[in-house]
Amino acid sequence: MTKVKNVNGSSRFESPAGYDTWLDYWEDKSGKTASVCSATDCYTFGRNKLVGAHVQKVNGFDNSWYIVPLCRGCNNRTDEFYVDEVLVPVPSNL
Numbered sequence: 057m058t059k060v061k062n063v064n065g066s067s068r069f070e071s072p073a074g075y076d077t078w079l080d081y082w083e084d085k086s087g088k089t090a091s092v093c094s095a096t097d098c099y100t101f102g103r104n105k106l107v108g109a110h111v112q113k114v115n116g117f118d119n120s121w122y123i124v125p126l127c128r129g130c131n132n133r134t135d136e137f138y139v140d141e142v143l144v145p146v147p148s149n150l
C-alpha cells in the first residue's frame with residue numbers, strides 16, 4: 057500500500073498524446089484494466105465511475121506525480137489515504 061494525496065487542480069491537465077483519458081493511460085502503462093477505486097477504504101466498483109487521478113506520495117522525498125484509478129468522490133478527497141494499485145508516473149514533459 058502507498059499513502060497518497062490528490063494533486064490539487066490537476067483535472068485541468070489534458071491527457072497525454074494518444075490517450076483519450078488519464079484512465080486509458082494508466083491501463084496501458086500498468087497492463088491492467090481499471091475496475092475498482094484504488095483507495096483501500098473505498099469500494100466503488102465500475103470502470104465508468106473511475107478517473108485516472110493525479111496523486112503524490114505522502115511519505116519520503118518523492119514529489120513526482122502519479123496516476124492511479126480513483127472514483128470521482130475519492131478524486132476530490134483532501135485527506136491522505138492509502139491506495140493498493142500500481143502508481144504510473146505522469147510523463148515528465150507535462
Ligand SMILES: [Zn+2]
Binds near residue numbers: 094098100129
Ligand atoms: Zn473511491
